[in-house]
Amino acid sequence: MISRIEIKILFALAFRYFNLLSSYYIDKILPKPFELHFEATYRCNCRCVFCKRWKEGLKENLRKKELKYNEIKELINQAYDIGVRILSLSGGEPLMKEGILSLMEYAKNKGLITSVNTNGTLINKENVSKIIDCFDIIIVSIDSLNGDKQDAIRGFKDSFKKALNSVFLLKKNSKNNFIGVSTVLNGENINEILEINAFFMKKGIPTFFQPIHNNPANLFNVSKKEYLDFGLRLEEEYKKIIKNYIYPNRLIKYLYKDYYRKGLDFIMNPMSTINQFVCFAGLYSLFVDPYGDVFPCDICRCWMGNIREKSLREILMSRRSLHIKRQIKNRKCNCWLLCSAPVFINLSKVLNKNNLRSNKFVCPHSKSMENR
Ligand SMILES: C[S@@+](CC[C@H](N)C(=O)[O-])C[C@H]1O[C@@H](n2cnc3c(N)ncnc32)[C@H](O)[C@@H]1O
Ligand code: SF4
Numbered sequence: 001m002i003s004r005i006e007i008k009i010l011f012a013l014a015f016r017y018f019n020l021l022s023s024y025y026i027d028k029i030l031p032k033p034f035e036l037h038f039e040a041t042y043r044c045n046c047r048c049v050f051c052k053r054w055k056e057g058l059k060e061n062l063r064k065k066e067l068k069y070n071e072i073k074e075l076i077n078q079a080y081d082i083g084v085r086i087l088s089l090s091g092g093e094p095l096m097k098e099g100i101l102s103l104m105e106y107a108k109n110k111g112l113i114t115s116v117n118t119n120g121t122l123i124n125k126e127n128v129s130k131i132i133d134c135f136d137i138i139i140v141s142i143d144s145l146n147g148d149k150q151d152a153i154r155g156f157k158d159s160f161k162k163a164l165n166s167v168f169l170l171k172k173n174s175k176n177n178f179i180g181v182s183t184v185l186n187g188e189n190i191n192e193i194l195e196i197n198a199f200f201m202k203k204g205i206p207t208f209f210q211p212i213h214n215n216p217a218n219l220f221n222v223s224k225k226e227y228l229d230f231g232l233r234l235e236e237e238y239k240k241i242i243k244n245y246i247y248p249n250r251l252i253k254y255l256y257k258d259y260y261r262k263g264l265d266f267i268m269n270p271m272s273t274i275n276q277f278v279c280f281a282g283l284y285s286l287f288v289d290p291y292g293d294v295f296p297c298d299i300c301r302c303w304m305g306n307i308r309e310k311s312l313r314e315i316l317m318s319r320r321s322l323h324i325k326r327q328i329k330n331r332k333c334n335c336w337l338l339c340s341a342p343v344f345i346n347l348s349k350v351l352n353k354n355n356l357r358s359n360k361f362v363c364p365h366s367k368s369m370e371n372r
């Protein structure tokens with residue numbers, strides 16, 4: 001069954017399509033991003049093997065720099081005014097951010113579709129109904145059905161028990177919310193992807209997976225060797241996954257099947273898939289980090305501005321942003337994240353441009369998180 005939220009998103013996006021196309025081709029037209037990815041904090045109670053954001057969250061000077069309640073409220077207002085209709089929250093562990101539920105309630109009342117990616121360890125009987133009221137879409141990260149393995153991956157004792165309880169609690173209390181599970185496909189769980197999918201689908205909970213990324217710029221850190229070993233072991237298993245994966249409905253199957261199918265190429269050689277989609281980062285979506293810095297996406301840390309210095313509208317129309325937009329058109333970067341690649345692959349299909357030639361992409365504004 002296609003959910004109410006999926007239909008709402010599709011209709012809203014269809015109305016936005018003309019702006020997306022015109023701002024893609026004509027520089028002077030203000031892009032009206034449809035989705036804002038906001039990383040509320042890099043603080044986190046987990047210590048995942050493939051993500052080093054929690055380390056960033058330990059730095060006292062950065063903690064002090066995080067956007068405050070009223071600044072986030074202003075960000076929501078400005079985002080809504082320029083046309084954002086989906087607010088996707090991530091982090092760090094976003095539920096650790098002070099005042100975040102009240103801010104999301106505010107965003108939802110304003111008319112935004114709200115979504116959160118969480119490690120699921122902080123959801124309990126006491127706060128579940130509030131969380132259900134604040135978020136339309138709640139995606140919990142679960143990387144294995146083996147508790148010990150999940151705890152080792154997440155570097156947090158009982159993370160599996162807690163995350164699983166959260167998923168069931170959310171599902172039980174759901175009021176038409178979209179509750180899903182997301183898995184990072186890595187060397188430890190290749191053989192489990194179908195099992196995870198079948199286990200949750202039986203309970204009416206859709207699952208998604210994204211390949212592990214190795215990208216120091218956004219602190220998705222994996223050693224090169226670990227990454228390569230994983231690719232070599234994966235090929236056969238991946239084909240089985242693609243063949244047998246269960247989708248919750250036809251719409252999700254339509255929107256995600258190419259993302260999964262071509263994902264193997266990305267894992268084997270990330271740069272080989274650079275021509276697989278036109279990138280709409282900065283046009284369809286925008287990314288704001290915990291300190292108010294604006295980037296086109298999570299991976300490409302080309303700095304567009306800071307919301308403490310300029311409004312979102314000014315940032316989007318600045319010469320710097322226009323330059324970055326042109327660079328992205330001829331990009332040298334690539335990613336296969338669930339939050340961007342599936343949408344961009346589908347938008348590219350409509351544009352009939354999923355086989356673009358790319359030139360050299362050198363971002364002059366690159367700002368690695370490690371160099372702060
Ligand atoms: C950075 S986390 C933030 C939200 C929350 N803390 C969580 O883990 O769900 C967002 C998503 O990125 C995934 N992730 C973390 N490191 C990754 C990596 N190296 N490659 C791909 N995905 C990764 C997480 O599993 C999660 O699904
Ligand atoms: S993936 Fe999520 S839970 Fe794990 S360390 Fe990174 S932010 Fe924390």
Ligand code: SF4
Nearest residue numbers: 279297299300333335
């Ligand atoms: S292709 Fe590059 S700019 Fe586009 S979403 Fe991926 S990393 Fe970001």
